Amino acid sequence: MSECDKEDSPLEDLYEDKDAVNQQRLRDALKDVIGVDKDTGDPIFHEAYHELSNKEQFVAQLLYRSGAVALGELSDEEQGAGSATFAENLEVSSSAVNNYASELQFVENDEERDGYIIPGYAIDRAISYIETEDD
Numbered sequence: 001m002s003e004c005d006k007e008d009s010p011l012e013d014l015y016e017d018k019d020a021v022n023q024q025r026l027r028d029a030l031k032d033v034i035g036v037d038k039d040t041g042d043p044i045f046h047e048a049y050h051e052l053s054n055k056e057q058f059v060a061q062l063l064y065r066s067g068a069v070a071l072g073e074l075s076d077e078e079q080g081a082g083s084a085t086f087a088e089n090l091e092v093s094s095s096a097v098n099n100y101a102s103e104l105q106f107v108e109n110d111e112e113r114d115g116y117i118i119p120g121y122a123i124d125r126a127i128s129y130i131e132t133e134d135d
Helices: 005-010 008-014 023-030 055-068 083-090 094-104 118-129
Strands: 034-036 044-045 108-110 115-117
Touching: 008 055, 023 055, 023 118, 034 055, 044 055, 055 083, 055 094, 055 115, 055 118, 083 115
Parallel strands: none
Antiparallel strands: 034 044, 108 115
């Protein structure tokens, strides 16, 4: 297939950026849960965060880290964090964090990014996981 044929192919619509993040949806999901300190870039945990289960808090922290990368507060290489970092913030053991990560299909352990992350293509699934249903 020539280069010209590739550009005209209807399959071109299948190309995506696996690291692209729907920033509007991420903001909407996190705004009442975790904020980002303007001076330090550190997370600010809101009341809604404390109403989440530990596993949901883990996901929220991962989403915060994705948002912090998009804002330039963290580099791509700093996006991830190890189980000990999350365990400290969640007040659970590192093994509990490892269990959470292994149970959640949208969480990856990325050595290049220094630990657990949610890749851009899985952000929507992670957001759906922490969103509360109105009964």
